Amino acid sequence: MKRRILSKEYFPGIPKIPYEGPDSKNPLAFKHYNPDEIVEGKTMKEHFRFSVVYWHTIRGTGSDMFGSGAWLRPWEDGTNSMEMAATRAGVLFEFCTKLGAPFYAFHDRDVAPESRNLRETNRNLDRMVKVLKDYQRETGVQLLWGTACLFAHPRYMHGAATSCNADVFAYAAAQVKKAIEITHELGGAGYVFWGGREGYTTLLNTDMKRELDHLAAFLHMAVEHKKRIGFKGQFYIEPKPKEPTKHQYDSDAAACLNFLRQYGLLEHFKLNLETNHATLANHTMQHELEVAGAAGALGSIDANMGDLMLGWDTDQFPTDIYLTTQIMLTILKYGGFTTGGVNFDAKCRRESFEPVDLFYAHIAGMDAFARGLKIAAAIRHDGRLAEFVKNRYRSWDVGIGKQIESGKVGFAELEEYALKLGEVKGLESGRQEFLENLINEFI
Ligand code: XUL
Ligand code: CO
Numbered sequence: 001m002k003r004r005i006l007s008k009e010y011f012p013g014i015p016k017i018p019y020e021g022p023d024s025k026n027p028l029a030f031k032h033y034n035p036d037e038i039v040e041g042k043t044m045k046e047h048f049r050f051s052v053v054y055w056h057t058i059r060g061t062g063s064d065m066f067g068s069g070a071w072l073r074p075w076e077d078g079t080n081s082m083e084m085a086a087t088r089a090g091v092l093f094e095f096c097t098k099l100g101a102p103f104y105a106f107h108d109r110d111v112a113p114e115s116r117n118l119r120e121t122n123r124n125l126d127r128m129v130k131v132l133k134d135y136q137r138e139t140g141v142q143l144l145w146g147t148a149c150l151f152a153h154p155r156y157m158h159g160a161a162t163s164c165n166a167d168v169f170a171y172a173a174a175q176v177k178k179a180i181e182i183t184h185e186l187g188g189a190g191y192v193f194w195g196g197r198e199g200y201t202t203l204l205n206t207d208m209k210r211e212l213d214h215l216a217a218f219l220h221m222a223v224e225h226k227k228r229i230g231f232k233g234q235f236y237i238e239p240k241p242k243e244p245t246k247h248q249y250d251s252d253a254a255a256c257l258n259f260l261r262q263y264g265l266l267e268h269f270k271l272n273l274e275t276n277h278a279t280l281a282n283h284t285m286q287h288e289l290e291v292a293g294a295a296g297a298l299g300s301i302d303a304n305m306g307d308l309m310l311g312w313d314t315d316q317f318p319t320d321i322y323l324t325t326q327i328m329l330t331i332l333k334y335g336g337f338t339t340g341g342v343n344f345d346a347k348c349r350r351e352s353f354e355p356v357d358l359f360y361a362h363i364a365g366m367d368a369f370a371r372g373l374k375i376a377a378a379i380r381h382d383g384r385l386a387e388f389v390k391n392r393y394r395s396w397d398v399g400i401g402k403q404i405e406s407g408k409v410g411f412a413e414l415e416e417y418a419l420k421l422g423e424v425k426g427l428e429s430g431r432q433e434f435l436e437n438l439i440n441e442f443i
Contacts, residue, residue: 006090006093006094006097006135006138006139008090009094010074010075010090010091010094010095010355011094011095011098011355011356011359014028014098014356014359015028015098016097016098016100017029017030017098017099017100017359017363018030019033019034019035021034027360027363028356028359028360028363029363030363030366030367030370031367032367032370032371032374033048033363033366033367033369033370034370035100039373039374039377040332040377040380042336044370044373045102047336047337047373048337048341048342048366048369048370048373049102049103049144049337049340049341049342050101050102050103050341050342050343050344050366050369051101051102051103051104051105051144051145051341051342051343051344052092052095052096052099052101052103052104052105052344052362053104053105053106053343053344053345053346054088054092054104054105054106054107054110054111055106055107055110056315056344056345056346056347056348057092057095057344057347057358057362058088058091058092058095058110059088059110060347060348061073062348062350062353064350067350070350070353071348071350071353071354072353072354072355073355074355075087075088075091080113081113082112082113082124082127082128085111085112085113085124085128085131086128086131088111089111089128089131089132089135090135092104092135093135093136093138093139093141095358095359096139096141097139097141098359099359099362099363099366101141101362101366102140102141102142103141103142103143103144103189103341103343104141104142104143104144105143105144105145105146105147105192105343105345106143106146106147107146107147107148107149107179108125108146108147108148108149108175108178108179108182109148109149109152110149111125111128111132112124112125112127112128114153118171118174118175122178125178125182126182129182129185129186132186133185133186136186136187142187142189143183143186143187143188143189144188144189144190144300144340144341144343145183145188145189145190145191145192145233145236145272145300145343146179146180146182146183146186146188146191146192147179147191147192147193147194148172148175148176148178148179149196150172150175150176150195150196150197150198151196151197151244155168155171156168156172156196156197157197158197159195159197159198159199159211159245160172160195160196160197160198160218161173161195161198161214161215161217161218161219162195162197162198162199162211162212162214162215162249164205164207169214169218172218173218173221176218176222177225179191180222180225180226180229180231181229181231183231183233184229184230184231184233188233189233189234189339189340189341190233190234190235190236190272190299190300190339190340191226191231191233191234191235191236192236192237192238192272192300193219193222193235193236193237193238194237194238194240194250194272195215195237195240195248195249195250196244196245196248197244197245198211198215198245198248198249198250199242199245199246199247199248199249200245200246200247201245201246202246211249212249212259215249215259216259216262216263216265219263219265219268219269220263220264220265222235223235223265223268226268233339234270234299234300234338234339234340235268235269235270236269236270236271236272236299236300236340237250237256237260237269237270237271237272238250238271238272238273238274238277238302239251239252239253239255239256239271239273239274239277239278239281239288240274240277240280240281240313241277241280241281242280243280243312243313251281252277252278252281252283252288252291253271253273253283253288253291253292253297254291256269256271257271257291257292257295257297266295266297269297270292270297270298270299270300270339270340271288271292271297271298271299271300272299272300272301272302272340272343273285273288273289273292273298273300273301273302274301274302274303274304274345275301275302275303275304275305275306275318275323275327276304276305276306276313276314276315276316277302277313279305279306280306280311280312280313284326285301285323285326285327286326286327286329286330289301289327289330289331289334290330293330293333293334298331298334298340299339299340300337300339300340300341300343301327301331301340301341301342301343302343302344302345303318303327303342303343303344303345303346303365303369304316304317304318304344304345304346305317305318305319305320305323305346315345315346315347316346316347316349317344317346317347317348317361317362317364317365318346318365318368318369319364319365319368320368321368321371321372321375321443322439322443323368323372324368324369324371324372324373325371325372325375325376325379325439325442325443326372327369327372328369328372328373328375328376328377329376329379329380332373332376332377332380342369344362344365346361346365348361375442375443378442379439379442382442384438385435385438385439388431388435392428392430400414400417
């Protein structure tokens with residue numbers, strides 16, 4: 001296979017995207033994302049660790065339940081050959097370089113075609129890893145995380161680690177073993193487990209307890225293999241409540257944390273939270289981030305947004321500044337990303353079919369996050385919001401509150417206290433509308 005080190009241009013006429021500032025009218029320039037600008041002691045580049053996904057940006061076709069692929073991708077030859085796989089790698093690295101995205105993320109099957117058997121498929125992967133490694137070296141673009149596609153092939157129709165069929169579990173284990181190894185080989189900062197079909201469509205045919213035990217055993221094997229090969233990247237679970245299954249076991253952040261804790265896995269995993277998954281679970285993204293952050297498990301985010309009028313996983317690019325502000329307020333509160341980053345698990349609309357739309361979409365997402373960061377930093381610098389919250393809980397800093405928090409009193413002492421108290425006095429307004437208006441001052 002011929003290696004093409006950025007020798008061919010797949011996005012002709014599109015330059016390296018510059019930062020031109022808020023007054024620019026150039027659609028191929030950043031108005032807010034300035035990689036070198038320092039916010040709260042770190043550059044924007046360091047804050048976000050933006051990542052481009054292989055599956056939507058390179059492998060997406062614009063197909064949906066009602067129609068086949070619709071996107072113009074002049075470099076595609078209609079096959080899934082190894083030649084084509086190498087070409088797509090060139091497309092990805094040119095895209096990341098021109099966009100200025102320092103990271104990318106992939107499923108094993110995104111980068112190399114599945115072959116007649118596992119041995120040949122793994123050989124394809126090994127050949128592609130060499131290509132990817134060369135591109136990484138040449139461009140400086142790094143792997144944020146790798147993962148295995150355990151949901152597309154028909155063998156995974158009943159799940160992978162939670163399949164009713166033990167051979168499927170074994171096959172999935174072999175696939176994940178290899179996916180972790182190639183992620184390690186490529187210097188990946190992390191590895192994600194998204195349980196695409198780890199759930200059920202009907203409880204009539206499902207032994208839930210047995211399936212959960214199997215999932216835990218699977219993850220313990222992964223942890224053990226990680227140690228064996230010396231992979232230092234972070235393991236993440238990515239919650240999602242449904243789609244493609246009716247119910248997915250990793251339904252939300254709280255369910256994941258409970259599962260990890262129950263099976264003794266918590267120290268080995270953090271969460272990779274995705275906005276549209278949060279909303280499918282009837283949560284806000286900020287809720288999911290708070291749940292993970294409070295448990296010390298806030299790892300990384302899959303950045304996108306859904307559509308309230310549709311209600312399924314539309315994976316739209318995140319352009320809502322209220323959303324990015326809330327996300328960045330919480331990310332900053334918990335100290336920012338270490339191994340994780342802002343991974344655009346997002347796709348263009350079917351109607352946005354031209355290659356240039358990929359740039360417009362990512363620029364829109366990056367600018368929305370940059371604005372969210374600047375707004376969140378301004379709110380934090382102003383201090384009124386944090387002061388309000390701190391003040392709201394001030395009864396816990398003294399007297400009986402302090403005694404409760406420090407574990408010095410129990411029900412008996414509190415009964416004695418309440419009997420003396422009479423009625424509770426001094427309740428204060430929650431001031432929601434006042435606070436919403438305060439936030440609007442900064443938007
Ligand atoms: C699916 C999803 C996945 C994971 C990786 O909804 O988000 O693409 O991020 O498997
Ligand atoms: Co995702």
